[in-house]
Amino acid sequence: xxxxxxxxxxxxxxFGAVEVLRGIDLDIPRAQVTCLIGPSGSGKSTLLRCMAxxxxxxxxSILIDDAPLGFRTHADGSRTRLPAADIRTAxxxxxxxxxxxxxxxxxxxxxxxxxALKTVQxxxxxxxxxxxxxxxxxxxxxxxADHFPSQLSGGQQQxxxxxxxxxxxxxxxxxxxxxxxxDPELTGEVLxxxxxxxxxxxxxxxxxxxxxxxxxxxxxxxxxxxxxxxLTGTPTEVFGKPRHPRLDQFLETYLDRGAAMLL
Amino acid sequence: MRFxxxxxxxxxxxxxxxxxxxxxxxxxxTIGAVLVGFVIASARRFGPRPLGMALGAIVEVxxxxxxxxxxxxxxxxxxxxxxxxxxxxxxxxxxxVYGSAYFSEIFRGGFEAVPVGHIEAAECVGLNRLQxxxxxxxxxxxxxxxxxxxxxxxxxxxxxxxLSIITVPELTMIVSAIGSEYYAFVxxxxxxxxxxxxxxxxxxxxxxxxxxxxxxxRLSAS
Ligand SMILES: Nc1ncnc2c1ncn2[C@@H]1O[C@H](COP(=O)(O)OP(=O)(O)OP(=O)(O)O)[C@@H](O)[C@H]1O
Ligand SMILES: [Mg+2]
Numbered sequence: 001x002x003x004x005x006x007x008x009x010x011x012x013x014x015f016g017a018v019e020v021l022r023g024i025d026l027d028i029p030r031a032q033v034t035c036l037i038g039p040s041g042s043g044k045s046t047l048l049r050c051m052a053x054x055x056x057x058x059x060x061s062i063l064i065d066d067a068p069l070g071f072r073t074h075a076d077g078s079r080t081r082l083p084a085a086d087i088r089t090a091x092x093x094x095x096x097x098x099x100x101x102x103x104x105x106x107x108x109x110x111x112x113x114x115x116a117l118k119t120v121q122x123x124x125x126x127x128x129x130x131x132x133x134x135x136x137x138x139x140x141x142x143x144x145a146d147h148f149p150s151q152l153s154g155g156q157q158q159x160x161x162x163x164x165x166x167x168x169x170x171x172x173x174x175x176x177x178x179x180x181x182x183d184p185e186l187t188g189e190v191l192x193x194x195x196x197x198x199x200x201x202x203x204x205x206x207x208x209x210x211x212x213x214x215x216x217x218x219x220x221x222x223x224x225x226x227x228x229x230x231l232t233g234t235p236t237e238v239f240g241k242p243r244h245p246r247l248d249q250f251l252e253t254y255l256d257r258g259a260a261m262l263l
Numbered sequence: 264m265r266f267x268x269x270x271x272x273x274x275x276x277x278x279x280x281x282x283x284x285x286x287x288x289x290x291x292x293t294i295g296a297v298l299v300g301f302v303i304a305s306a307r308r309f310g311p312r313p314l315g316m317a318l319g320a321i322v323e324v325x326x327x328x329x330x331x332x333x334x335x336x337x338x339x340x341x342x343x344x345x346x347x348x349x350x351x352x353x354x355x356x357x358x359x360v361y362g363s364a365y366f367s368e369i370f371r372g373g374f375e376a377v378p379v380g381h382i383e384a385a386e387c388v389g390l391n392r393l394q395x396x397x398x399x400x401x402x403x404x405x406x407x408x409x410x411x412x413x414x415x416x417x418x419x420x421x422x423x424x425x426l427s428i429i430t431v432p433e434l435t436m437i438v439s440a441i442g443s444e445y446y447a448f449v450x451x452x453x454x455x456x457x458x459x460x461x462x463x464x465x466x467x468x469x470x471x472x473x474x475x476x477x478x479x480x481r482l483s484a485s
Contacts, residue, residue, distance in 0.1 A: 052387055054383050054386065054387070084391070084392075088389050088391065091386075091387065091389065092389055094387070095387070096383075096384070096387040098380055098383070098384065100378070100380050102378070102380035102381050102383065102384040103384075104381055104384070104385075104399055104403065105381075105403065105406075106402045106403055106406055115388070115390075115398065116388035116389055116390060119390055119394050119398060120388065120389040120390060120394070161384075164384075164388065165387070165388070167388075168388055168389065
């Protein structure tokens with residue numbers, strides 16, 4: 001197998017005196033879906049945000065395609081921050097999808113998806129919008145291109161947010177609880193888009209409480225507990241019996257999210 | 264005492280000139296206040312901390328004292344520090360300074376009301392800081408603050424009346440001069456109230472129209 005899309009080594013992250021991530025080593029395999037699960041407060045979002053450089057790590061390293069993200073680590077272990085332009089370049093390979101969608105409310109769906117194509121990639125308006133339409137079609141929202149976020153349902157907003165990230169043709173897509181703020185009947189449409197993306201061979205990291213989704217679509221499961229990776233492996237390895245008691249405890253609380261079938 | 268419409272007709276030219284000075288001072292003062300207020304809010308948001316704190320203190324002083332007194336100090340106290348201003352420039356400067364303190368607070372609230380996630384989403388797709396400010400922060404913030412900004416502009420219409428005490432020949436000064444000349448105080452004050460009310464309604468109407476146009480945005484500003 002080729003080398004990992006993301007390589008995380010010795011990652012620590014503290015907020016003030018609180019150490020939230022306590023030495024994470026994790027490889028994100030290319031063209032696979034890696035699911036991050038774990039109890040609330042275990043540091044899943046923080047880990048994902050570190051990969052998108054929305055949080056700066058306290059120590060350790062993250063390599064995207066072998067290129068350091070944010071910091072260059074020297075032989076003696078010290079780090080220097082990379083210039084902002086380098087950070088933007090490394091980040092270009094990453095697409096991020098948030099729990100709260102975070103669409104820009106003053107732009108239409110098409111505007112949201114084409115914005116970075118225009119301002120960052122400097123494409124002409126026509127070309128940017130053509131490319132944005134391709135992505136909107138992919139998530140099944142071509143007819144809603146002219147709608148503002150406030151005129152879309154939560155599920156539709158999240159699909160626009162996915163299209164917005166895809167428009168920049170990232171190599172890796174990060175999802176932080178993409179369905180958690182949706183009404184139950186709307187989670188399906190978003191999960192379906194994610195499934196299709198996975199089938200297309202996208203490298204994905206998904207934080208989700210949808211245990212059923214993680215177990216069926218995830219090829220690699222990482223169970224995070226109190227800032228440390230307690231378990232990593234294939235779904236069969238992680239969810240199979242005999243099971244780690246902490247994982248058992250965790251699954252008990254998510255029976256309604258598809259964990260029941262695993263017990 | 265009786266209400267004599269002929270009085271208004273007779274003095275129409277000077278009333279109109281007063282009205283135009285009121286509208287002019289209000290427009291210039293408001294535009295100045297919006298611009299200066301925006302600069303203050305931006306400096307407090309993006310500038311160095313000591314500058315932000317100093318500006319914050321000044322804003323508090325301005326908001327904590329009556330406009331009347333500020334204007335007196337500027338016009339009659341100014342010469343003590345070598346600031347000699349004619350009534351109109353003094354009035355415009357006073358109105359701008361007074362309004363900018365309030366507008367800066369409105370903009371500051373607007374900056375804070377833009378969800379961090381919207382900025383993060385922009386960072387994630389590669390927008391640089393300047394692009395984020397131009398494309399995301401400013402448009403979103405201006406939509407958010409529109410109702411309170413319109414409200415503030417309306418308040419400033421009424422504050423222009425205070426300029427009469429430093430003899431700016433605006434509507435209040437003209438009409439009350441007519442009133443005292445003919446001992447028609449009630450009529451003139453009534454007339455004034457009507458004028459200001461009409462102006463306020465007009466401004467409010469325009470503001471509501473702008474808001475309606477942007478309603479699709481406001482719904483989702485959560
Ligand atoms: N910006 C921050 N400042 C201080 N503490 C933070 C910050 N962000 C997260 N934390 C803390 O870090 C810990 C891990 O948070 P994180 O959001 O990564 O957990 P999570 O696993 O995503 O939880 P959830 O399932 O509830 O989303 C929590 O204790 C949280 O309070
Ligand atoms: Mg989280």
